[in-house]
Amino acid sequence: MPVDANASIEVTTLSWVPEPAKGLVKDLRVRWALEEAGLGYRVRQVGADRPGYSNDQPFNQVPCFTDGKVQIFESGAIVQYIGEQSEALLPRDPQRRMRAIQWTYAALSSVEPSVQHRVLLERVWAEHEWAQQSKPMMDQMAKMRLQQVSDRLGDNEWLDGEGFTIGDLMMITVLRIGDRAKLLDQTPNLVAYMERGQSRPAFRQALADHFQAFEPKGEAA
């Protein structure tokens, strides 16, 4: 599903990010969900200086989302909303539906914080002495969480035994952050799981469009 300037769905992305952030900015999650759901969308790019944007997004981040009916931010909420329009992403059965939503929250609330902190120690705060000193403990915290996900996943293809859901989509985007800091070395099943996600055609299209948007002749106006 190509990006479509006439689509009613609009996703807000950044016009520029530092090189290491490419592939990790959270519009990727929304692009991926839209591709899985087969929904076209247009892109609104915002720059480093974005006056007034905090009216749309109080944390001054991307993505924002609108489809003309609902306007929201927070990648978790947006992906869930898209899932509600696509049984392929969010099953209708109450137990399976809530299990997918549970994993979406788990990715964002129980796994991402320690992984993200660990990556910031290496990428943003590296020149501080405390960053080096705290790294072993933060490593341990992030790896404990990843090990717990690894233990639960086991040899399964996806977190829910019955198929890919928004919970996998979100968890895999969190694992991609951890992978940048080499946090997955002890959990090869998570590497394989991440790669299964990344080999989905919807992911590949979303990632290509995500990168394309940072090119000088990108899709933005």
Add this chain to the structure above:
Amino acid sequence: MPVDANASIEVTTLSWVPEPAKGLVKDLRVRWALEEAGLGYRVRQVGADRPGYSNDQPFNQVPCFTDGKVQIFESGAIVQYIGEQSEALLPRDPQRRMRAIQWTYAALSSVEPSVQHRVLLERVWAEHEWAQQSKPMMDQMAKMRLQQVSDRLGDNEWLDGEGFTIGDLMMITVLRIGDRAKLLDQTPNLVAYMERGQSRPAFRQALADHFQAFEPKGEAA
């Protein structure tokens, strides 16, 4: 709505936590939502040593939830599920519904991580030199997020102009964590907002039952 040993809803809590954690353990969120929704529940307490529990909860944490139809963990997912049974907590109008869910994710994903990290620096890692050294920057990160929530809330009673939702419930439990580390000093409107939440009868009942469960003759079997 008293805790009821015969209720079909079961919430898993801890039988013991260190004194400073009382009032912050995340079963409180679920108890509060159930009180707001007028749903009775029974409590299953698990101890410090909980063999086999990771089958129910891969991160070895509380709360878990079941109502005989759906079994899930993650406080965000549980509170949302309870909200879906109570229009008082989660409006049915699509925009208002998604806005409430957006704030639930925002509380857990955009605000709690920096606040929680800052509290751990003070409470758990205080003896490490790096904890003291990193505190100013972590203070700044947590306070930036809190200021952004403060700016958005302004003089409104609740985050959604039209009434209390699960988004407020979740945000207020996150503010309670920040308040323990005196992170709310510069945002008096967040203090007032937190206190508005805490003065709700449902919150007071939930908090009382949360504390009661840690008493020697608590409600557990």
